[in-house]
Amino acid sequence: MPIKSLEELKAIRASQMKKVKLRDHGESDDQQIEILIGMATCGIAAGSREVLNAFIDIIDTENLDHIKVIPVGCMGYCHSEPTVQVNIPGQEPILYGNIHPEDIQNIIHKHIENGELLDDHILIQTFQTIR
């Protein structure tokens, strides 16, 4: 289909942006919220892949450009898989356990948007990591 005007081009651009959004890392890291998902064997067995895809779905449908989902290895809390860590710039990272696809709306809307933590899922960090 020939593009007949600048407006048409911009419309096409808008529809294509989602496809390449994964590759953008923003001008400044302080805007970017990271969601880390434990994707080791224990996590996958407990359903972390479904959790990850559910995050991707919500972010896509609601155009939450500032949230980035990163699969990571085992976080050490195999008893509470799937585990999800939310890193908001300037705040302490929050680690959640036993997260299932139905909890994701709450993480996005309650925690990230309104700052309300999901008390039932919080895991207390019991160790320190070297930097």
Added chain:
Amino acid sequence: MAKQRTHIMVCGGTGCVSSQSLEMIETLKTLIADRGYEDEVGIVKTGCFGFCGQGPIVKIHPDNVFYVQVKPENLVEIVDEHIVKGRIVNHLLYHEPTSLKQLKRHDEMHFYKKQYRIALRHCGLINPEDIFEYIAYGGYEALGTVLTDCTPEQVVANIKASGLRGRGGGGFSTGLKWELTAKSASDQKYVICNADEGDPGAFMDRSILEGDPHTIIEAMTIAGYAIGASTGIIYIRAEYPLAIHRLKVAIEQAEANGLLGDHIFGSDFCFKLQIKYGAGAFVCGEETALIHSVEGARGEPTKKPPYPAVEGYHGKPTCVNNVETFANIPPIVLKGADWFKSIGTPTSPGTKVFALAGKVNNVGLVEVPMGTTLREIIYDIGGGIVGGKAFKAVQTGGPSGGVITKTDLDTPIDYESLKAIGSMMGSGGMIVMDEDDCMVNIAKFYLEFTQDESCGKCTPCRIGTKRMYEILTKITEGEGTREDIRKLKTLGQMIKDSALCGLGQTAPNPVLSTLHYFADEYDAHIDAKHCPAGACKALSKYAIDPEKCIGCTACARVCPVQCITGQPKMRHTIDAAKCITCGACYTACKFDAVIRP
């Protein structure tokens, strides 16, 4: 379209393709599909990342992890560990050569930290064979804006105000060239893209065409509108098959989407593009020779004036610009001339892509703002000299440029400053040399190239470069005399003054600049018949250190011409007259007793 959570970017530039990156893309696809992740993970073939010395490169988004020197046998590990389980494969990460630190992300690497990418902005970021990825990053918006909101005069004025200068070597103002072509009245005008990258060691034009072909199409169309041309020709050497293929795909896609052809963006402007292959002659980078070659005639330059802007292809006004120059056009149109002028130096705004090669740790394509110093490029971005050896010189501008020594390492690079120290910008080849490189030999290498590439039309270049080459050969073989130095200087100056085109006028530069900065090396070759760097075979003789030799006979046994004599457990000697300087004794000696010339 399925929603993807990860993109695996695999470099599809020529460098990485030659290390099997295309096969690796296929393997990755099968591996991902076998594990049932084909809906969640996308595999993208991109253009060149620029870090060719570390290829093949695989980058994972959104984690932003940069894997280097990936081999087909590493792919299972990447997929099973990183993609499925989120664990980074540490041994494939890049190790900083100086600190030996392992770096995960490309923006932590010194190689990328100091770079500012305008011309290479999409290389390694998009799939060059997908027009929609280009559009997603703002592609064709510059063209749309120009055709909707600007008159051709405004476009020319904007480019002129930006101060953009030709990136192919000469550094002529692009805006002025466009203005001159626009002012020439004619029924037909042409835009030609010079993709005949002939400078040995430079490959930025190829990388741009391979990694971001649409940007060239867009810029040429803008140029066509600005100067009033309806036809564009891309003159590209047939030695760039991958670039040609991607250009063809890009042109087809642009035509299918109405971005090339009739009534672009619903305006009255029509523009068509064709590709013309060159046979890869250095002289065809000169614009008049290039135009003759496009016409189907011999690639020989003609005298200027008339300039192509007045009388070019088929006698019609023609605007010839280099690939890298064109790659700067869309960002200038979108972001404005003031933005462009804020980068670089006052006389040379913007950035320049350099092909960093030779004895430097990080070999590859780097784009830096004008005014960056050579030290920053070689030591910060390039990671220093291989093996920690001493830096001797850097050759910029290829066979047309000259050497730059240690004393000028802190010169901010732009067109004028390079000229002032006896070199030139050229197309951006940058070859780093260390203590083992002989400057006479280097000058000879470049003269061998230019005398071979001389088209033969004018006498100074045809015969002069040949004579210079012969004199240099004589010197490197130990037959040189003091008179030869004087001859080289006179001849060099004469060729510079009288040759017809840029090729001849700049051909003596490597000789004149090495004569200027490394006169002592020439003297050593002539007076002492000795090559200080040990690179000239005829002058380098091996010797044995009597203090260190224990008479183990290892050297005598490996010598192919039996020029080493000595009894076992007694010290050995080398007969310099018979020595063919093969270096076998040097390798064989376990006691460091053989002295390398």
